[in-house]
């Protein structure tokens with residue numbers, strides 16, 4: 493059998509040899525085929541060789557569009573000389589006015605603040621010279637798959653390719669880009685909200701100066717001192733083996749500045765704020781774990797109105813996916829971020845399970861109460877600063893504050909009232925009862941004397957006016973109105 497096959501094979505080979513030796517057509521065909529194969533190899537070979545060389549000789553830095561650095565790096569790249577050749581740019585409006593980068597001024601808004609947008613590269617490529625080295629910048633974007641009816645937008649990537657020996661430039665480049673853009677923003681607080689498993693900057697606001705808020709007693713100072721101490725105590729916590737995190741519970745009636753307090757602390761400490769709504773139906777135990785272990789650096793966590801999610805350990809509504817155990821685990825499990833400062837706010841501390849607010853989860857409980865008279869006087873001074881309104885000084889402010897029933901008025905309501913009457917002390921005084929409710933006739937004389945932190949206001953109405961007024965049992969607000977009218981000769985005030 494083998495002999496038979498060998499014979500056949502030999503016969504075939506000798507026939508082929510004969511054909512190639514004596515048939516020119518077959519010779520030509522063979523030659524062309526060989527040349528074609530060679531040409532194809534020659535075409536792909538340099539390509540492959542080039543690819544290998546590039547991979548060996550270069551270094552590529554790739555930044556995902558979801559990463560925080562993507563925004564400021566894109567803004568910075570768009571402002572570099574090499575980007576002029578980019579033919580596909582996008583407009584980013586979420587960046588702050590004071591951020592560096594290629595900005596287009598669009599005018600000013602009603603507050604006089606400049607409205608600017610920034611350009612970022614979307615696709616294409618450009619060569620950029622940085623500190624004497626060449627860098628190939630390649631932004632790209634891909635349309636995401638649609639999920640049912642919902643389009644998921646684009647996935648963006650930024651790639652920076654440079655020679656391997658230039659890779660030491662990565663650090664300085666990122667630092668330069670950051671300092672020229674996001675790092676140049678001062679006096680700003682970034683607000684992060686969750687986006688899938690990550691945090692995204694959803695807003696940037698001017699930091700609220702602590703002095704713009706008025707709280708009773710030493711609330712603000714106590715909190716600032718506590719957060720400041722915690723921040724400087726990292727080593728101590730490590731030495732003591734205590735988890736390095738701190739929690740605060742701010743409780744009290746609505747509109748007295750719980751959220752504003754968190755914003756002020758963040759601003760004063762140079763921190764940003766991660767706001768998380770626990771009632772979000774998409775928030776599962778796993779997702780919360782992942783979010784809390786991925787908190788951005790230098791950001792505090794704010795969980796607002798925590799009583800709106802759980803009453804005791806029970807979910808308040810069926811739409812809440814998060815479990816109470818999941819919340820506790822996320823707050824103090826292994827994954828909980830080191831160095832985390834967490835604020836819980838509630839209007840109803842009595843609805844909270846003690847486990848949620850025990851030390852370790854909420855170390856400091858602060859009551860943010862309705863306005864005290866001291867606060868009312870402070871707010872009046874903010875709206876009618878000393879010396880700017882004649883006939884409306886400390887005595888008048890104290891007298892008005894003395895009319896407010898202690899602890900009945902929210903600071904938000906007071907702010908709203910004063911906003912409506914700003915620049916108009918006469919209206920402020922005239923409508924004061926509207927704010928405080930009806931005033932009993934016996935009250936005026938001694939209510940001011942009951943001011944906790946003030947001396948009895950020394951209103952010096954003209955003798956006759958004062959006596960007559962008091963004799964008639966007029967409320968202090970009316971007395972003040974009359975006094976103002978008399979002193980200013982009508983309803984005009986000097987500003």
Ligand SMILES: Nc1ncnc2c1ncn2[C@@H]1O[C@H](COP(=O)(O)OP(=O)(O)OP(=O)(O)O)[C@@H](O)[C@H]1O
Nearest residue numbers: 704705706707746747748749750751752903904907
């Ligand atoms: N202590 C305060 N000093 C100055 N302004 C205040 C104070 N408290 C509240 N305000 C003003 O009232 C408004 C509402 O305040 P904020 O939202 O911080 O209150 P809150 O206690 O968090 O309310 P809620 O419990 O309803 O969330 C803000 O515009 C703020 O400027």
